[in-house]
Amino acid sequence: xxxxxxxxYEDDIRLFPHSGYVVSYGVxxxxxxxxxxxxSSYLMSQLVFVCIYATxxxxxxxxxxxxxxxxxxxxxxxxxxxxxxxxxxxxNVPFPxxxxxxxxxxxxxxxxxxxPALRLQGxxxxxxxxxxxxxxxxxxxxWESVTNGNEGMRVKALSLLGVTVSxxxxxxxxxxxxxxxxxxxxxxxxxxxxxxxxxxAIRDSETxxxxxxxxxxxxxxxxxxxxAAITGFAGVLFAHKLSFISxxxxxxxxxxxxxxxxxxxxxxxLHGAVLGAIFIVMIDPFLTYLKDDLPGIxxxxxxxxxxxxxxxxxxxSKVAAFASLNGLKGAIYxxxxxxxxxxxxxxxxxxxxxIKLFFQLFPLYKRATFKRQKIYVKSERNR
Amino acid sequence: MLDFVQQxxxxxxxxxxxxLIALGFVLVYKATEVVNFAQGDLMMLGGFFAFTFIxxxxxxxxxxxxxxxxxxxxxxxxxxxVVVRPILGYPQFSIIMATIGLGYFLRSVSGMIWxxxxxxxxxxxxxxxxxxxxxxxxxxxxxxxxxxVILCALLYLFFNKTTLGTAMRASSxxxxxxxxxxxxxxxxxxxxxxxxxxxxxxxxxxxAPITFIHSNVGLVLGLKAFPAAVLGGFGSIPGAVxxxxxxxxxxxxxxxxxxxxxxDVAPYVVxxxxxxxxxxxxFGLHLRKKV
Numbered sequence: 311x312x313x314x315x316x317x318x319y320e321d322d323i324r325l326f327p328h329s330g331y332v333v334s335y336g337v338x339x340x341x342x343x344x345x346x347x348x349x350s351s352y353l354m355s356q357l358v359f360v361c362i363y364a365t366x367x368x369x370x371x372x373x374x375x376x377x378x379x380x381x382x383x384x385x386x387x388x389x390x391x392x393x394x395x396x397x398x399x400x401x402n403v404p405f406p407x408x409x410x411x412x413x414x415x416x417x418x419x420x421x422x423x424x425x426p427a428l429r430l431q432g433x434x435x436x437x438x439x440x441x442x443x444x445x446x447x448x449x450x451x452x453w454e455s456v457t458n459g460n461e462g463m464r465v466k467a468l469s470l471l472g473v474t475v476s477x478x479x480x481x482x483x484x485x486x487x488x489x490x491x492x493x494x495x496x497x498x499x500x501x502x503x504x505x506x507x508x509x510x511a512i513r514d515s516e517t518x519x520x521x522x523x524x525x526x527x528x529x530x531x532x533x534x535x536x537x538a539a540i541t542g543f544a545g546v547l548f549a550h551k552l553s554f555i556s557x558x559x560x561x562x563x564x565x566x567x568x569x570x571x572x573x574x575x576x577x578x579x580l581h582g583a584v585l586g587a588i589f590i591v592m593i594d595p596f597l598t599y600l601k602d603d604l605p606g607i608x609x610x611x612x613x614x615x616x617x618x619x620x621x622x623x624x625x626x627s628k629v630a631a632f633a634s635l636n637g638l639k640g641a642i643y644x645x646x647x648x649x650x651x652x653x654x655x656x657x658x659x660x661x662x663x664x665i666k667l668f669f670q671l672f673p674l675y676k677r678a679t680f681k682r683q684k685i686y687v688k689s690e691r692n693r
Numbered sequence: 694m695l696d697f698v699q700q701x702x703x704x705x706x707x708x709x710x711x712x713l714i715a716l717g718f719v720l721v722y723k724a725t726e727v728v729n730f731a732q733g734d735l736m737m738l739g740g741f742f743a744f745t746f747i748x749x750x751x752x753x754x755x756x757x758x759x760x761x762x763x764x765x766x767x768x769x770x771x772x773x774x775v776v777v778r779p780i781l782g783y784p785q786f787s788i789i790m791a792t793i794g795l796g797y798f799l800r801s802v803s804g805m806i807w808x809x810x811x812x813x814x815x816x817x818x819x820x821x822x823x824x825x826x827x828x829x830x831x832x833x834x835x836x837x838x839x840x841x842v843i844l845c846a847l848l849y850l851f852f853n854k855t856t857l858g859t860a861m862r863a864s865s866x867x868x869x870x871x872x873x874x875x876x877x878x879x880x881x882x883x884x885x886x887x888x889x890x891x892x893x894x895x896x897x898x899x900x901a902p903i904t905f906i907h908s909n910v911g912l913v914l915g916l917k918a919f920p921a922a923v924l925g926g927f928g929s930i931p932g933a934v935x936x937x938x939x940x941x942x943x944x945x946x947x948x949x950x951x952x953x954x955x956x957d958v959a960p961y962v963v964x965x966x967x968x969x970x971x972x973x974x975x976f977g978l979h980l981r982k983k984v
Contacts, residue, residue: 640801647794
């Protein structure tokens, strides 16, 4: 086990606490950089979605994980980014310009949403953000002169410095990866700055933060604006990746998916956003794979345990029928959310930390290290 | 004028359904400070149970209704035991997520069991109409309105006059203190969930003749019930129903008098306005934390 000896504050807020970090992240980056030349085009496409979802996840972490303001309206921010890009692209605005404009506009709208949110807490904030998302969705469907209504908008391949970058090309992947890495590094820097510390203070106790001189209103609005702006950037990439956007893509369902990203990844660290994004993007191909192969596998197991050919075929068809039921994916989603909340509230990254600590402290690891305290007295109504 | 009254009545009937769902939110919130995002889906499931008993097994309407309510009350207790009890006392965010997950699960599973078609339950109120002058009121709408009034009154009396109701209010204020006072908090919470699932079932069954039962009905109506609950002040039983009726009327008026598209948005615009101007709602208590 490595002991970090910190002598001043600079040591404490260092991005790479020791050389191990540099090596492991360097290796990860190298793997990601050679990925397009190794992986199949389908997996590459999924990897681009991982980058986009992780970017939104980081944005949501800033707001929900670090400032403590839950939002179920991030699909709306994504939509605003995507539609701004699609609209400006029609007027031949170059990519870097509309990329920045989309982020700025979404950030502005985020700040505007943040103002009413100042008075709201917990459940009320969740409901308010849901309403905001509904209103945005309806506006997108009705404002036909700009958004083309329910018919949706085509998004042309983006052109960067005069070169057309197709949505399946490695260059597009590198672009998404660059946005994700810049977002993560930027967020890490933000979180170790006074602003980030104010966010965390607000999350932990608003009253305490205020009495320490934190301007709660200002920082909440800032948090909303930053989170929305990052989501807006992701929205531009999302629009280009899908090459077609319509209002029904940006529903509550998508907002819930984003929340699932951080919930499953872990709400206390940026690692969570990436792990959660990998999980949510990869669960689809995984379920499809199960759907195709599970009947065969189970029938095979049944056959090994002495089931006759007839009954094995029977089992095969039954499992296949079950696996192709319509709502199975939704049911599994729901089950995953509930199971994570019940058994692994710290998410995948929390699980990783626990495993790491288990081996570091072996044989002294105690489960109670990560036990959360239950509070039965605090009434969130009287805050 | 006649149009207006007609819209008003159908708005009130629709609003009563929102109110009934909102009642479920409020009950659970009052007793446990948990907001149950799966309330609409409990309603949907109740509707499906009633459909199974009445439509498929051919039971008498009232017997089927009662059986569905009883079954859903048990289901509510089960859901509380499995999903909510282990995380009581954790931050609200966890519980919200857990109930969202539960809703997702229920929606998909009932889609798998009953299919994705629309279902209709034959009720004694499906056909008749009441004529007052030239005003035509369908019995199904009147049945929703009267059932809502009765349920609301019963629940209000229950919460304010009975020992169990008082125990529920106490455990919502401060679970630990209530526990020290000898209130069996766990049992109280599970009874509340049973009641709220039963109320949701009533909503689902009464709704069946108006909008059909399908696996997504809970999501659509459940989300509309939020503005109702907030407007009434989360935590007030009459407030939930009044809020629901207001939202229903606003929605049906917006659908009739305003441009297309306003109908679906109007409840949320109202909700945001209420949250901005009067976050504690019409009937809510305004509480401040004492430091």
